[in-house]
Amino acid sequence: MLRSLLFAAASAVVLAACSSTPSPTPVPGAISPPEAAVVKSSFDRAMGTVEELVRAGNTPIAIERLMQLAGDTSITEEERAKTLVLLGDYSLATGGYNAEGAVGYYQEVLADHASSKAAADAAKKLPVAQTKVAEYLATLGSANLTRTQEFNALFGLGRHQAAIDVMTAYDLMPDNEALLAMYQIGYLCEDTNLTGRAYDVTDRDGTVRKVRFCDLGK
Structure with a gap:
């Protein structure tokens, strides 16, 4: 009995000593262990790039990056829907x-990824896009359609080559936004070796570029 009491007392003393032992004081100049590096997924990296492109006003290039991401087999269904x-x-x-x-x-989101969280967002935005398409088609069907209106409607729909055919056939001068998009997409190039009509395009940073239709046959 006495031995048990002595053992219990000794254990209490040891525990008290441990609890009162102060944490080691950092040594000045000592190198702290490196923090574990955060490894971003291919989806997160791509989204970061897309956000930077959009902030810089390079929306067509951001769209191209998103198209590449949509075809990436390593992303999840939810990420693809987003x-x-x-x-x-x-x-x-x-x-x-x-x-x-x-x-x-x-x-496509509603048809192939209906169970995703992004589906509700797609359902809300689809009517807005359909209305925009209907407006462009109504413009194209107008009896008093001008060539500039025809170009703008075709280009806005995404029928870029048809719009460019109208532009070149009637020697139109689109506004800077459309010309800049054509430059970013790759229809217009800044190349002194190109021939044909030159167009002055002001980039997002204020740089004025003299561009011509690219020689896509190269």
């Missing part, structure tokens, strides 16, 4: 010029 919704959003946004494409992206 990517498709963003493709629709940016296709309707300033510089996107692809209203029919936006309708297709939202419809």
